[in-house]
Amino acid sequence: MTALTKSRRAKGSKLQRGEGLAGWLFTSPMLLILGLFLLIPVLMALWVSFSDWSGRGSPLSGSVNFVGLDNYRDVTSGGGLDERNFGISMRNNAWYVVLVVPIQTALSLFLALLVNRSVLRGRGVFRTAFYFPSVTSSVAITVLWLFLFSTSGVINKILSWIGVNGPNWFNDPRGVVHVLLDKIGISGGPEALTSSSFLGISLWEWSSGPSIAMFALILMAIFTTSGTFMLLFLAALQNVGAELDEAGMLDGAGAWRRFWSITLPQLRPTVFTVVTLGLIGTWQVFDQIYTGTQGAPGKTTLTPAFLSYQTAFTGQKWGHGSAIAFILFVIIILLTLFQRWALRERPVPKRKRLRRLKSRTEEGSGA
Amino acid sequence: MLGVFTTEVFATELFTTVLELFKGEGHMRVNKIRSLVKISAVLGAGALVLTACGGSGFDDDEDDNDSAQGTNGGEEGELTSSDEALEILIGSSGEAETTAVEDAVAAWSADSGIDAAVSVANDLPQQLSQGFAAGTPPDLFYLAPESLAGYAENGSLQPYGDELENKDDFYDTLVENFTYDDEFYCAPKDFSTLALVINDDIWQEAGLTEEDYPQTWEDLTEVSKTLTSDDHVGLAFGAEFERVGVFMAQAGGGLMADDQPEADSAENVQALEYVQSHLEDGTFAYAADIGAGWGGEALGKEQAAMVIEGNWITGGMENDFPDVNYSVVELPTGPGGEGTLQFTNCWGLAADSSNQQAAAELAQYLTSAEQQLIFSDAFGPMPSIESAADEWTDNNPELAAFLAGADYAQFIPTLVGSVDVIGDFNAQLESLASGDPEAILQSVQSNLEAIAE
Numbered sequence: 001m002t003a004l005t006k007s008r009r010a011k012g013s014k015l016q017r018g019e020g021l022a023g024w025l026f027t028s029p030m031l032l033i034l035g036l037f038l039l040i041p042v043l044m045a046l047w048v049s050f051s052d053w054s055g056r057g058s059p060l061s062g063s064v065n066f067v068g069l070d071n072y073r074d075v076t077s078g079g080g081l082d083e084r085n086f087g088i089s090m091r092n093n094a095w096y097v098v099l100v101v102p103i104q105t106a107l108s109l110f111l112a113l114l115v116n117r118s119v120l121r122g123r124g125v126f127r128t129a130f131y132f133p134s135v136t137s138s139v140a141i142t143v144l145w146l147f148l149f150s151t152s153g154v155i156n157k158i159l160s161w162i163g164v165n166g167p168n169w170f171n172d173p174r175g176v177v178h179v180l181l182d183k184i185g186i187s188g189g190p191e192a193l194t195s196s197s198f199l200g201i202s203l204w205e206w207s208s209g210p211s212i213a214m215f216a217l218i219l220m221a222i223f224t225t226s227g228t229f230m231l232l233f234l235a236a237l238q239n240v241g242a243e244l245d246e247a248g249m250l251d252g253a254g255a256w257r258r259f260w261s262i263t264l265p266q267l268r269p270t271v272f273t274v275v276t277l278g279l280i281g282t283w284q285v286f287d288q289i290y291t292g293t294q295g296a297p298g299k300t301t302l303t304p305a306f307l308s309y310q311t312a313f314t315g316q317k318w319g320h321g322s323a324i325a326f327i328l329f330v331i332i333i334l335l336t337l338f339q340r341w342a343l344r345e346r347p348v349p350k351r352k353r354l355r356r357l358k359s360r361t362e363e364g365s366g367a
Numbered sequence: 368m369l370g371v372f373t374t375e376v377f378a379t380e381l382f383t384t385v386l387e388l389f390k391g392e393g394h395m396r397v398n399k400i401r402s403l404v405k406i407s408a409v410l411g412a413g414a415l416v417l418t419a420c421g422g423s424g425f426d427d428d429e430d431d432n433d434s435a436q437g438t439n440g441g442e443e444g445e446l447t448s449s450d451e452a453l454e455i456l457i458g459s460s461g462e463a464e465t466t467a468v469e470d471a472v473a474a475w476s477a478d479s480g481i482d483a484a485v486s487v488a489n490d491l492p493q494q495l496s497q498g499f500a501a502g503t504p505p506d507l508f509y510l511a512p513e514s515l516a517g518y519a520e521n522g523s524l525q526p527y528g529d530e531l532e533n534k535d536d537f538y539d540t541l542v543e544n545f546t547y548d549d550e551f552y553c554a555p556k557d558f559s560t561l562a563l564v565i566n567d568d569i570w571q572e573a574g575l576t577e578e579d580y581p582q583t584w585e586d587l588t589e590v591s592k593t594l595t596s597d598d599h600v601g602l603a604f605g606a607e608f609e610r611v612g613v614f615m616a617q618a619g620g621g622l623m624a625d626d627q628p629e630a631d632s633a634e635n636v637q638a639l640e641y642v643q644s645h646l647e648d649g650t651f652a653y654a655a656d657i658g659a660g661w662g663g664e665a666l667g668k669e670q671a672a673m674v675i676e677g678n679w680i681t682g683g684m685e686n687d688f689p690d691v692n693y694s695v696v697e698l699p700t701g702p703g704g705e706g707t708l709q710f711t712n713c714w715g716l717a718a719d720s721s722n723q724q725a726a727a728e729l730a731q732y733l734t735s736a737e738q739q740l741i742f743s744d745a746f747g748p749m750p751s752i753e754s755a756a757d758e759w760t761d762n763n764p765e766l767a768a769f770l771a772g773a774d775y776a777q778f779i780p781t782l783v784g785s786v787d788v789i790g791d792f793n794a795q796l797e798s799l800a801s802g803d804p805e806a807i808l809q810s811v812q813s814n815l816e817a818i819a820e
Contacts, residue, residue, distance in 0.1 A: 054521030056499045080817050081787050151658030171655035173797055297606075297655070298794040313493045315787055316517035 049322035059318075071319035075327070076199065082311075082320055086327075087199030088299050089307040093283060095210040096303070100221045101278040108226040108274065109267075112233035113259075127234070134227040138287040141224055146170060146292060149216045169216045173298030175208025176215055211300030217288055225281065229274045236270035237263070272343050276336055283332050304328045446527065446723035452482035453726055456498075456505035458491035460682070460746055467745035468733075475732045481725045499523040502719055506726040510553060510715030512544050516783040518715070519547045525718045526552040527727045533734060536752040544778045545713050553713035554730045557739060557748035559678035560772030561613055561707045563699070564662070567692035569594060569672040581699040584617070584641060591650035594672035602645075603671030604662055606653040607793040609779065610675050612708050614638040616777045619703020623780050628815035631808040634703055639804035641701075646800040653797070667691050677710060678747050678769050697768045709776035711751065749773070784818035 044059060052067045053059040075086045115126045133141065148154050149169035156166030181187070188194070189204030196203055210218060240263055248258040264271075286305040289295060295302035295310070304324050312321025455472060459465045469485045476483045488494045491509060495518075498504030504523065518524045528534060528542070528551030541555040563581070573593050581587040591601025604610040608622075615621055618641075620634030629635075645651035652671065659665035662674035667688030674680075675698065684691060698707050714730040716723055732738060739750035740758060749770055750759055760767050779789065791814060795807045 055496055055517075056521040056523045057502055058500075081784075081791055081814050084791070085787065168656060168658065173794075295790075296794075296797075298797045299791070313496050314514075315784065316496070316514075316521070317784075 045322045045325060048318050049326050051319060053318050055312075055316050055318050067319070071323040072327070075320055075323050079200070082317075084200035085299070085302065085307055085311075086304070086324060087201040088205075089302045089304045089324075090199060091201060091206050091208075092210065092214055092300060093285065093303045096214060096218055096221070096285060097279065097282045099210065099218050100225075100282045101275060104222045104225050104229060104278055105271065105274050107222060108229035109233050109271075111226060111230040112237055115230070116234055116237045127230075130230055131227040133224045134231075136224075138224065139291045141220065142288050142292045145216065145220045167212050170213045170293060171297050172212035173300045175211055175300070177207060177209030179212070180209075211297065213293060213297055214301050217285075217292070217301060220288065221282065221285070225278070229278070232270055232274055233267065236267050240266050268343060268345070272340070275339055275343075279335050279339065280332055283328060283335075446525065446530070446727060447721055448724035449722045450481070451722045452484065453507060453722060453729060454505040455483060455485045455729075456488050456491070456494060456508040457485060458509050459487045460679075463682075464742075464746040467742055471733055471738050471741070472729070475729055479725065479728065481722070483729065498717070499719070504717040504719055506717055506720040506722060507729060508715050508717070509556070509712045511712055512781045513779060513786050513789075515545060515552060515713075515715075516547055516781050516785075519550075519552060520783055523718055524552055525716045525720065525723055526550045527716050527723065527730070528552055528554065530727055531731050531734075533731060533752060536754050537734075538751060538753060538773050540709060540773070540776055540778060541711055541751050544709070544711055544781065547781070553715050554734045555711050555713045555751035556734060557742060557751050558709050558711035558773070559748045560709045560769050560776050561610065561675050561677050562695050562697060562768040562772060563673055564666060564676050564680055565673050565694045565696065566666055566669060566671075567694055569599065569669060570694075573672070580696045583699050584701050587699045588645065588650070591645065591673070595650045599669055600652040600657060600671050601650040602673045602675070603652050603654050603657060603659065603665040604675040606655060606797045606799075608789050608796065609708065609710075609793075610662070611639070611642055611796055611799075612777070612779075613675060613698055613706055614642055614701065616706025616708065616775075617698065617701025617703060618706075619701070621777050622811070622815065626819075628812055628819050630812040630815055631805070635808050636804050637702065639799065639808065643799050643802075643804060655797075663687070666693060678749060678766070681766065682747050695766055695768045697771055705775040707772040707776050709773070709778050711778075780815070782815075782818050785815075788814040788818060 048059050049071055050066055050068065051059060051064050052070075053064045057063070074080070074082050077083060111130050114120065115123050115130065117123075120126070149156075151166075151168045151171070153169075155169070159166040189202070189207070193204040193207060194202050198206065244262050244266075245258055248262045253261065284305045285303045286309070289301055289303055289306040290309070293301040295306060305328065308321045308324040308328070310321075311324065312318050315321070455468075457465070457468055459468070465485070465487055472483050472485050486505075491511075492514060495504065495508060495510075495514075499518065499521075510518070510524075515524070519526075528545065531554055534542075534551070537555055538558070541558055542551055545552050545555060565580075575590065575593065579586075579590060581590050587602070594601040612622075615635045615638040618634040618638040620629065620632045620638060622628065622630050622635075624632075642651065646653070654660070654662050654665045654671075654674070657665060657670045659668060659670055661683075662671070662676040663680045663683035664687070665671040666674045666676075666680075667684060669691075680695075684693065697705070700706075714733060716726050716730065720726055734751060736750065736752060736755035736758070739752065739755055740762070742748070743750055743759060744762070750756070756770060756773075760770060779785070788811065792807070792811045795802060795810065799807070
């Protein structure tokens with residue numbers, strides 16, 4: 001993305017005056033549409049999050065008052081149900097992100113590597129098959145998932161063949177981590193975790209892991225998005241020159257070594273894109289919840305995006321709803337910044353470079 | 368999906384531009400300044416359009432709004448009147464309901480000479496909210512009691528209950544259900560209550576007769592035990608206050624008493640403990656836990672011998688399980704007497720409607736005995752007026768238990784914010800089997816107290 005902007009800008013400086021105007025002219029329909037349907041609603045929502053708008057008439061009319069951070073305070077530290085709901089939704093979504101983003105990134109990279117191999121027969125078939133879930137409507141997939149994971153559904157049937165008594169997937173509010181702890185005999189949380197709390201729910205509740213219902217949705221997210229990201233990795237892999245790989249081969253590096261030291265570093269920009277899009281997408285889970293579980297069972301599939309909608313439209317608390325949306329926005333921005341920092345190009349330290357060079361020459365002379 | 372993706376790309380693009388601005392990698396300062404100017408220009412333009420929008424799109428009937436808000440205080444005598452057509456928004460249960468309402472409205476239109484169009488909402492709360500925000504709500508619409516307080520509070524609704532000629536004919540509990548701040552807001556359009564629905568075949572197989580229909584909690588315990596087998600449980604119901612609440616009512620409790628939160632009363636604890644003990648011994652079960660979407664499905668698939676459901680079960684059984692025989696009887700009495708819950712909707716009237724007079728007349732027409740009996744025939748629920756009771760019972764003798772519940776039914780609290788409180792209660796009820804009834808009810812009590820202030 002950055003490279004793209006840069007090159008565009010470099011060219012832009014050489015443009016004639018008239019061309020700049022023509023450029024604005026050509027982009028103006030899109031800018032207008034984006035402004036009208038994206039920017040203005042966003043700004044209005046920002047205003048609503050600082051106001052006491054009750055949902056009647058225009059939020060910009062004289063009777064609506066500025067209430068400062070009241071809405072944000074209610075949601076993050078009010079001590080009531082608003083705070084608790086927000087805490088629960090943050091807990092659910094955090095677990096969702098922690099599980100979905102790494103797995104979908106790894107899986108999509110793995111799939112891309114598989115279908116990128118020139119020796120693979122029927123590559124086209126596999127590429128299409130892996131990409132297929134991504135072009136299917138999320139509503140359709142959600143409905144399919146509800147059927148597959150119903151108590152007497154296909155998944156539980158298959159599990160029964162190997163002697164496993166499948167859970168009641170979409171009706172099971174128990175957290176996965178707590179279920180596992182229960183298996184090894186830990187059923188209640190230690191005093192330190194149950195007595196202190198954050199955002200209205202105790203640390204022990206934070207540690208519960210995604211509920212079994214949420215876990216089914218996590219599987220669904222991985223299933224549907226891996227194909228899209230596989231495509232991104234595939235495109236990047238086609239750009240990785242074969243000569244570097246060959247050079248590595250000549251140096252005697254095995255396949256594993258070549259992947260970690262040659263291929264992966266060249267995929268860094270794509271990894272950044274995939275993780276960024278993954279983070280944004282997973283923090284905004286809405287469709288699956290709205291069409292599927294509506295937050296049930298036991299609020300364990302409640303996500304901030306759905307909570308924001310529910311608070312505003314059914315709860316009639318528009319300020320709270322918008323405040324949740326903007327807190328979510330800030331979280332996504334912060335995580336993206338952090339991730340950008342973590343994936344930055346690091347200059348190799350001098351000493352390390354020297355050592356590397358030395359060892360390589362030694363190897364060379366040894367051979 | 369595509370829209371979401373474009374949004375993401377746009378957001379990323381904007382974000383990258385902003386990032387570059389702050390990064391300071393030694394690019395030319397001119398570039399920085401240029402992008403700064405660009406961004407502020409875009410934001411400025413946005414703000415400009417925003418104010419323009421505010422001026423034209425949203426506020427053009429601000430005066431109307433204000434005057435309507437003014438009347439909201441109690442001068443309900445002054446309903447607006449004009450010759451504009453009426454818009455009616457309903458949340459339909461299906462084809463049958465849509466057609467019935469459309470026919471009734473068409474008949475009224477032909478009679479009164481006022482045009483009226485019925486539309487069916489996909490998501491009623493959302494569409495209503497949008498209408499109220501834009502100042503162009505439908506004139507008359509289905510309104511759930513739990514939404515009443517919120518909309519009444521922000522002045523979106525016009526109370527008209529006291530204007531109705533058939534006002535004294537409505538059941539008292541229904542009028543109470545739609546009364547907010549001592550104002551009877553809207554005409555209850557119909558109602559349903561909960562009763563005990565029994566699968567006849569399982570009942571007879573277990574050697575039970577009509578004599579054995581449970582009259583008390585002890586009877587219920589007894590028959591549930593008899594009816595429980597490897598294939599099915601005795602009694603099933605949804606894991607929500609909207610079902611479990613009947614036991615609280617029968618114990619003599621309830622979430623509210625005289626408009627005050629009473630969730631943690633001893634009666635309620637007793638009710639939840641009773642339910643809990645039978646969830647534990649396996650004679651009762653939540654519908655979801657035995658793999659059914661709702662009580663009707665559990666009954667139809669013979670996963671449960673008895674379920675607690677409302678009038679809507681007749682339609683569900685007819686569509687999905689036409690061969691299953693069932694009987695509807697009154698719920699047993701608990702230590703506190705008879706108890707059930709009622710569910711209802713009313714015909715809400717918008718404060719921003721320009722023809723409230725006609726809309727109120729239409730509501731009165733739609734709640735007349737004649738129309739309500741037609742509706743009841745078409746899609747299930749019971750007439751909300753007492754004068755239609757006898758005829759309804761004559762038409763539906765096998766469903767009489769539902770109507771009998773009208774005399775002692777409680778309703779779901781309707782305070783602003785009660786939806787969230789009930790939602791939280793329901794989430795806790797799902798794990799009632801392993802939970803602590805007293806702690807659950809205490810949390811409900813503190814949540815209710817927070818919104819009752």
